[in-house]
Amino acid sequence: MRIGWGLPALTAAVLLAATGALVAGPLTGSQDRLSDSVTTAASASALFADDFEDGDLAGWSKSGGSWSVVADGSKVLRQDKATSELARQFAGSASWADVTVQARVKPTVFGGSAGLAAVAARASSNTTFVRLALLSSGRAELQAVTGGRVAVIGAKSVAVTTGRWYSLALDVRGTSAQASVDGQVVASGAVPAGGGQLALMTSYAAASFDDVAVSPSTGATTPTTTSPTTSPPASTSPPGSTGSLPSWPQAKGxxxxxxxxxxxxxxxxxxxxxxxxxxxxxxxxxxxxxxxxxxxxxxxxxxxxxxxxxxxxxxxxxxxxxxxxxxxxxxxxxxxxxxxxxxxxxxxxxxxxxxxxxxxxxxxxxxxxxxxxxxxxxxxxxxxxxxxxxxxxxxxxxxxxxxxxxxxxxxxxxxxxxxxxxxxxxxxxxxxxxxxxxxxxxxxxxxxxxxxxxxxxxxxxxxxxxxxxxx
Known part of the structure; x- marks a missing residue:
């Protein structure tokens, strides 16, 4: 069967997530389909789902990069051109406003220290969206991108390693957003209101994507920010800043x-x-x-x-x-x-x-x-x-x-x-x-x-x- 925008049903783990439970860790386990009773319940709440097992990209639109469905245990969507400044795939409705976007993401190559692999919500154009990005520099960032201008809402240091799957969840509701990696909240804060499609994207990176799901927002977000660094401790951010900055450290020798x-x-x-x-x-x-x-x-x-x-x-x-x-x-x-x-x-x-x-x-x-x-x-x-x-x-x-x-x-x-x-x-x-x-x-x-x-x-x-x- 198909869910949402004419795309295949998801695997059991993601279908359960689409019913309202955020994934609490990397998605692993059996790739078997759910029973009809569970699938029917998931279909009622899932706005969109794709695990790429049908091998095609029906319902997706590309902007930049080199995208294809390949085998990686199961079938996944891969962007192979690590030299692309911006490579994006869009899907879903332009009217989606209060949603939770989830996907498994595996960076495979970083083309430089500015490389990233990301999921996004509220993509109203190629250059305007709310994004959760894994950076080659070892950070997960919640970003509001408007006309190509990036505002960092919050961030946290994360061990970003090529060849490893990460479970990303981005919840947007009203003017609030919350971002999680492997079930752990990494950032939350205020973002522009609006609606738009979901997006998968890379910048100066190659990456694989799988088990993409969009469901109505869980409403779990609060307009607070997460410090972009973990050492030294963060101080209160000044008004107008897009992410709290740490206080000046004391040298340790x-x-x-x-x-x-x-x-x-x-x-x-x-x-x-x-x-x-x-x-x-x-x-x-x-x-x-x-x-x-x-x-x-x-x-x-x-x-x-x-x-x-x-x-x-x-x-x-x-x-x-x-x-x-x-x-x-x-x-x-x-x-x-x-x-x-x-x-x-x-x-x-x-x-x-x-x-x-x-x-x-x-x-x-x-x-x-x-x-x-x-x-x-x-x-x-x-x-x-x-x-x-x-x-x-x-x-x-x-x-x-x-x-x-x-x-x-x-x-x-x-x-x-x-x-x-x-x-x-x-x-x-x-x-x-x-x-x-x-x-x-x-x-x-x-x-x-x-x-x-x-x-x-x-x-x-x-x-x-x-x-x-x-x-």
Whole structure:
């Protein structure tokens, strides 16, 4: 038999979930069909169900990626193109508003530190939906995406491993949403009201999906937020922020560094304070304290003074829960070599930056999220006069900015740079002196770049007034 939108009946575990009980762990066990009596009861409450056992994608519509039904024990829906920036499959009714979306999701390949696999509800367009995403950086995030702008509602650290199935449940009701992974709530909070289809999606990742179900909302959500990090403990989020941010940590020891530390793989500093290499000046061309190889991760580090040139990323990298007490030349520099590479700064904070916090010299995309900065010159600058220039992109989301400061981002429009900002809270700047996005004409001659404008323009500086909150 078929349920909802002309699609096959689900396996027993998911049909039971569709009747109102959220899955309490990874879905395992027999793939046998339920008896007619149980199936009839499930059909009464399930709005949609698909386990892909019929081998087709009737009722689904694709946007990007390479999708097919394949065998993986049972039949599953797989998206194989890990280089796709956005790959999505949509199904169901555009009028669905208060629903619970559930699915099993197995990431198989992450194409970079910005990779994700997700389920979504209220997909009213290709770029507007509420999403529960598993991130390659080791987080589950509840996100509200509007016109492609991502607001992080809440998050929790999760061990995200390729080749493992996760049970995802996303409940939306009114202006509230709750997200669960393997039966554990990871985030909840306020989201935009509205209706839309369900969606399965990846970004810079390949993943398999199975046992998809949509049922009327359980009404279990409450408009609270979950801290995006688990260490150190979170403090109360300031008004206007899209996710609570942790308070500044206390260093758990000091490490004096005489020469650059090279990192490959994952380095966990245990929240010790690292300093040295330089005399603490602002001179250009200083060596970094850490040099991170392509694919590397550095986490739980406090960088003290002198900070030298902070951290250099040689390719795709993740800086997680890194704190700069007194920024030296720059906090971190992205020196990638490919447009497909991504530098992700997730959590942490920086203060006392006389000039730039994050410098972008190579190609690729820099993501700054769940971050706080105070007393700074510029949070992000795409190099304005490097001898080798590139088109660069920056995404800034869920960031708290405390005055004094000069500008959040600076980009070069003549090279096609873009800056996308959401969930920005600016504290202590009642006169609004801190520029949100500055546009420049860059050059490759070493000359001072020419500033051509400031503010949102919809092309290069991408944000709306609702993305910026002043406190």
């Amino acid at each position: 000091d490490v004096r560094v005489s020469s650059t530390i090279s990192i490959s793989g994952t380095f966990d500093g245990g929240l010790k304070r690292y300093s040295g290499v330089s005399d603490g000046g602002q001179d250009e061309g200083q060596d970094p304290i850490f040099s991170v190889a392509d694919g590397g991760v550095i986490q739980n580090v406090v960088i003290g003074s002198p900070a030298a040139d902070g951290i250099h990323c040689k390719g795709t990298c993740t800086l997680r829960n890194v704190w700069w007490e007194d920024v030296g030349e720059d906090a971190a520099t992205f020196k990638g070599t490919s447009a497909s590479q991504t530098m992700t700064i997730d959590g942490g904070g920086a203060r006392a930056a006389a000039d730039k916090v994050f410098q972008h010299n190579g190609p690729g995309t820099m993501i700054i999220q769940n971050f706080q900065v105070r007393d700074f010159g510029k949070l992000y600058r795409s190099c304005g006069n490097c001898s080798s220039q590139h088109r660069r992109a920056v995404i800034v989301r869920n960031v708290v900015v405390t005055a004094p400061g000069k500008a959040l981002v600076g980009i070069n429009t003549n090279y096609g740079d873009t800056a996308t900002l959401s969930g920005i809270t600016v504290v202590g700047d009642s006169s609004r002196k801190i520029s949100i996005c500055d546009r420049y004409t860059g050059n490759s001659k070493g000359s001072e770049p020419t500033k051509t404008g400031s503010g949102a323009d919809g092309t290069y500086c991408r944000y709306s007034t609702s993305d910026i909150t002043y406190k």
